[in-house]
Amino acid sequence: MDDLPTPHAALHAALRAGLPADAVLTDPDVTASYAHDMASFCAAGTPAAVVLPRTVEQVQHVMRTATEHRVPVVPQGARTGLSGGANASEGCVVLSLVKMDRILEIDPVDRIAVVEPGVINAVLSRAVNEHGLYYPPDPSSWESCTIGGNIGTASGGLCCVKYGVTAEYVLGLEVVLADGRLLTTGRRTAKGVAGYDLTRLFVGSEGSLGIVVKAVLALRPQPPAQLVLAAEFPSTDAACAAVCAIMERGHAPSLLELMDRTTVQAVNRVARMGLPESTEALLLCAFDTPDPAADLAAVGALCTAAGATEVVPAADAAESELLLQARRLSLTALETLRPATMIDDVCVPRTRLAEMLAGTTAVAEKYALTIGVCVHAGDGNTHPVVCFDHTDEDESRRARESFDAIMALGLSLGGTITGEHGVGVLKKEWLARELGPVGLELQREIKRVFDPLGLLNPGKLF
Amino acid sequence: MDDLPTPHAALHAALRAGLPADAVLTDPDVTASYAHDMASFCAAGTPAAVVLPRTVEQVQHVMRTATEHRVPVVPQGARTGLSGGANASEGCVVLSLVKMDRILEIDPVDRIAVVEPGVINAVLSRAVNEHGLYYPPDPSSWESCTIGGNIGTASGGLCCVKYGVTAEYVLGLEVVLADGRLLTTGRRTAKGVAGYDLTRLFVGSEGSLGIVVKAVLALRPQPPAQLVLAAEFPSTDAACAAVCAIMERGHAPSLLELMDRTTVQAVNRVARMGLPESTEALLLCAFDTPDPAADLAAVGALCTAAGATEVVPAADAAESELLLQARRLSLTALETLRPATMIDDVCVPRTRLAEMLAGTTAVAEKYALTIGVCVHAGDGNTHPVVCFDHTDEDESRRARESFDAIMALGLSLGGTITGEHGVGVLKKEWLARELGPVGLELQREIKRVFDPLGLLNPGKLF
Structure with missing residues (x-):
């Protein structure tokens, strides 16, 4: 050979x-x-x-x-x-795991799917749709990312504000351990509290505890199509005030996203979407309730009260889809601004979102960088995208430093360094800061229980 | 001294x-x-x-x-x-922990409460109601049980079919470890994936990993008052077919409960509720949607199609409350049938619920015992209540054996030995059977990480 x-x-x-x-x-x-x-x-x-x-x-x-x-x-x-x-x-x-891509079971009564880890998120989503069911987690890479990868990072997406992240949809797992033994965790029932929740321990463990080879996923009934509203604000402060008002009044939007001016302009540039370039913050809000128009009218009024200069509800599903496309294009669009990007993922309590965005603007000014921000606003989960030229040594250094400054800001506001992207290599040092020494020590000891030889994805997380 | x-x-x-x-x-x-x-x-x-x-x-x-x-x-x-x-x-x-009973914070924008472990569930529920918020987990002991205890057993309740169990509402914890160190886990943000999910590891750990001294809980907007429907069935099979049809059609009831004839009769005896004694299974279904009457009409039709002999929607909130009271009285009522009871807690996939109930009847016959069953039917979570005379040695032995037979039945149907009550002392041997040797070994090693001297609630779980 x-x-x-x-x-x-x-x-x-x-x-x-x-x-x-x-x-x-x-x-x-x-x-x-x-x-x-x-x-x-x-x-x-x-x-x-x-x-x-x-x-x-x-x-x-x-x-x-x-x-x-x-x-x-x-x-x-x-x-x-x-x-x-x-x-x-x-x-x-x-x-x-991409070749282990079979959907083994979809059960509309038990509302579960049993899948191998290599199933593409969008393939599963469409397959369950055909049974009138809904698998909510929708990371922006949903057309290509796998369920196994989603489980590894506990991925989120646009739907989280109403439907939560991947972790909430994983009922049970089969896992090959470091030494090759097969472990079954969790259940295929709606409830179950037998022993420690090892299922949840694997979700978000970034492949460091075992290899997920099968997952039992919870599904929901498919909701009605969502209707979207766009609101323009003269400041991110005003937009964040609207976000707080919407959540305080008990609304349950299926999507509540914010794009800053840099992002809006970048999207227009790549896709001629005709988004309003003069606005400082564009807020997108959607409902998939029985009467979304009524809910959007109520939210529109809250936006106006918070200072929105324009509130435009989509007339129909097609207009709604266009607005969602604009949001989904945000990262791709920001990536065109400079040769390279770093995408941050800081999540703060939504009461602190305005401070987080103002602070991010200050960081961009301090380091003389373009930082576009798109935000899962309902969750307080910001994605500041640092745009820079990786061939310029000084600019690269400033990019890295600004990225760290944004995480420090998030922690100072009671937030977390990662809302949905995970720690990986990028945020290792920051994980230690967020967890503190006691938490970090316990996490390392748990790792040793599952992987005493340290063979599984070494050098990640901590 | x-x-x-x-x-x-x-x-x-x-x-x-x-x-x-x-x-x-x-x-x-x-x-x-x-x-x-x-x-x-x-x-x-x-x-x-x-x-x-x-x-x-x-x-x-x-x-x-x-x-x-x-x-x-x-x-x-x-x-x-x-x-x-x-x-x-x-x-x-x-x-x-009952003296640590302060509600430290309720925030309607971030939709969180921060509480000490000794807060009574109902006290918290009412306090958040005043802010237009809702803390769903409602174990039947909610007027007296504590949030710390709920976290320890990952408690469920009547609301789970729509709103899930305690685990879904715990965002972060402060925990005193066995050696006295203080650990902070999780977050107060809507999302967060920084490191292994230690929060969820503590939920349901029955006090065996550390002492929860503070919890950040997620809250929801308060839903509209629920409207209840009662349907009478000539067999548990027919009632379970209705349950499956309701879930398959994508309904999201806020409650879906089943009482068998023994339970119905027991409730009538203690409270003169006038429930229909001739029925084999009484199904209660509720909606807290914008138009609950319409949802109940649709469900009523499904019940009729499945063989219901009578379908009675409550006319108003007062009638609904009466029906809920009947359900809440079930355990108390069954306790009056014989000097002692053992309450089982087996949860099966709802597609197997009919087999579970038929099998439980067979167990009652085999051991010549009265076993009343009330069921969180939407979750497949059964509570067979074995009624017996604890002063009668033979009857006690049969009670214990029937209890075990019910768990064996649940496992054989792809279920779990405990949907919401926990393992404690009662189900230790059965936990080992459910987890298998690999799972059990890993659980024990995790226990050793947190409690190397084995001081925390020894002899429980495993």
Whole structure:
């Protein structure tokens, strides 16, 4: 075999002993393409191999082999992550779950789906729609990201303000442990409190505790189509006041998003959406209630009272979809402003959102950078996008420093460094700051329980 | 001091060194009253002391003292638990949190409450109602049980079918660890994925990992008052078919409860409610939607199609409240049938509910016992109440065996041994069966991370 002379020959042979030939990739040009997810500023090593198992048994073989050879394993989905959590470490086996992509079951009475980890989020969403069901979590990468990856980072999306994040939809898991043993957690019932909640421990653990090979997901009845309203504000303060008023009055919008002027202008530039460029903050609010027009009218009045200069409810589903497209384009649009971007993910209590946005503007000024901000406003979850030229050393340094300043600001406002993107490599040092020494020590000890040899996604989280 | 000659004199003195005099109870007659929660068939030891701290520092003092003296600590709320999870172990310090009963914060914009663990569920519920907010978890003991106890067992209630269990409402915790250190977990933001979800690990851990001394709880906007419908069925099979049809059609009832004939008759006997005694299963369904009457009409039609002999929507809130009272009385009423009861808590996928109820009837026949069943039908969460005479040795044995047979049945149907009551002492052996050896081993290792000396609520769970 052509790879026998390589330094990883024994590992390759051992992997191939339990995997089909086409499931073990060792060509360095090919494996290199698996080294990175979509995060900037995150180091990655060179994989020793990439494996693409199709069965639980094959995943067990990979983990047994890795344990025997003391080789680190980096689990991967579609590599759409934004924190380097799926980046290869040097000499690792990249364990890609994308070929385990079967939807095993959809049950409209129990309102569950049972899936393999490689199922694409949008594929599952559409499949359950056909049964009148709804799988809410909708990260912006939903057309390409996998459910396994969503579970790894406890992904959010636009729907969270009403429907919550991925964690709320994972009822039970099958997990291959570091040593190859198979663990079943949780349940397929609506309720269950038998023992510690290991399911929830795996959700958001970024592949550091085990390899999720099957998931029982909770589904909801499909809600009516949502109707969207756009409101223009002369300041982010006024927009945030509207957000607080909307939530204080007990509304349950299915979407409550804010785009700052930089974002609005960037979206217009890439897609000629005709969004109002003179506004400082564009607020999008949607309802999927029985009478969304009435709810939007009430919210419109609150926006006007908070100082909105214009309030435009969509007339129909098509207009609503256009407004949502504008929001979904935000990150892509901001990425065109400068050669590189770093996307932050700070979440603050919504009462502190105005301070967070004002503070982010101050950070942009201090570091002389363009920072566009789009916000899951109903959740207080901001995505400041630092736009910079990565070939300019000074600008790169300022970008990195501004990114850190934004996290420090978030923590000072009672927030968290990551609302939905995860820690990965990008925010490791900041995780320690958020958790404090006691929390960090306990997290490390839990890691040791599941992975005593430290083989699973080493160097991530902490 | 009068307790100096007792075997626990040194412990008492050490506890008193950091606690007010009235916060340390050592009179055996008094401490004995803290030995038991509400479960039958669960052994309890004699406490060495009962402490009633009022501050976090006092709880830390208790844990440091317990660690120093190697004395087990059993945390307690209102002792309304149904699995012996709060029963004293021999020579333990009972750590009652009932004096830490302050609501520290209610924020209608962030939709959170910050509370101490001893706050009574109903007290919190009413306090947040005054702000137009809603704290859903409503175990049947809600007028007396504490939030800390609810967190310990991840309690459910009648609302779960629409609003989920306690776990879904705990955003962050402050926890005193076994050695007295203070750990902060989670967040007060709507979202957050920084590190492993330790918050959720504590929820449902039955006081075995640490002492919750503060909780950040998520709140919801207060929904409209619910309107209730009652439907009579000639068989539990037909009632369960209606439950499946209701859920399959995408309805979101705020309550979907089933009472079997034994329960209906028992309730009539204690409260003269005039419930229909000839029916085999009485289904209660409620909606708190904008147009509950329309939703109830749709559900009523589904009930009729499934074979209901009578469908009676409540005309107004008062009639609805009467029907709910009947349901809430079920356990109390069943307790009057025989001198003692054991309440099971098996939860199955709702597609298997009919088999679960038929199987429970078969168990009652096999063991020649009265077993009344009330069910959170929308969740598949059954409460078979085994009624027996605990002074009759043979009947007691049959009761215990029937209880086990019901759990075995639940597991065989893909269910869990406990939907909301927890494992405690009562279901320890069954937890091992549900989790399997790999899961059990990992749970024990996690316990060791938090409590290496095994001082926290020993002998519970596993």
